[in-house]
Amino acid sequence: MNNDILSSLRPAFVMTGLFAALLGLGYPLAMTGVGQLLFPRQANGSLVTENGKVVGSTVVGQAFTSERYFQTRPSAAGKGYDGLASSGSNLGPTSQVLHDRVKEQVATMQAAEPGKPIPADLVTTSGSGLDPDITPEAAAYQADRVARVRGLDPAAVRRLVDQSVERPLLGFIGEPHVNVFELNRRLDGIGAKQTP
DSSP states (O other): OHHHHHHHHHHHHHHHHHHHHIIIIIHHHHHHHHHHHHOHHHHTTOEEEETTEEEEESSSOOOOOSTTSOOOOOOOSTTTTOGGGOOOOOOOTTOHHHHHHHHHHHHHHHHHSTTOOOOGGGTSOOSSSOOOEEOHHHHHHHHHHHHHHHTOOHHHHHHHHHHHEEOOBTTTBSOOEEEHHHHHHHHHHTOOOOOO
């Protein structure tokens, strides 16, 4: 009887070990190799370097606190844009904490730009807390402030925003969006005058 049980269990253990090795090690290593071979930049985090130093990534949001730059969405990841704590706040529409936080952000933005409707993505967090993109409306909302602080022509900054809009893939997959990191890099590249 013990022999029958062992002979019945042996294939189960062998198959479990085989599939664990195949799907737990072999497949991930093969996909990593394919990614490194065909898409090395993306497989390594879409990192951006300047003068040999990594300055950011086009796929991970980061906080821009200076008024000279376009701001990203608020982040609920750790203390803000912490890749090790990537997550949303999990606060629902009935949460008083969420209501108070959004209300405070709206009041701050309305004080700076009275009468201007505020795009929702400038006061709400993304699901990961690391979203690098905002809507074209959120970027356009900030264009006048950035132009004013940098001493630039507002029309030139709005044109830069329009040129930075990424359209949906194949015309229908996804939504139009603006990568804030790339937009701010282009903004630095137009030779704006420095203001204190």
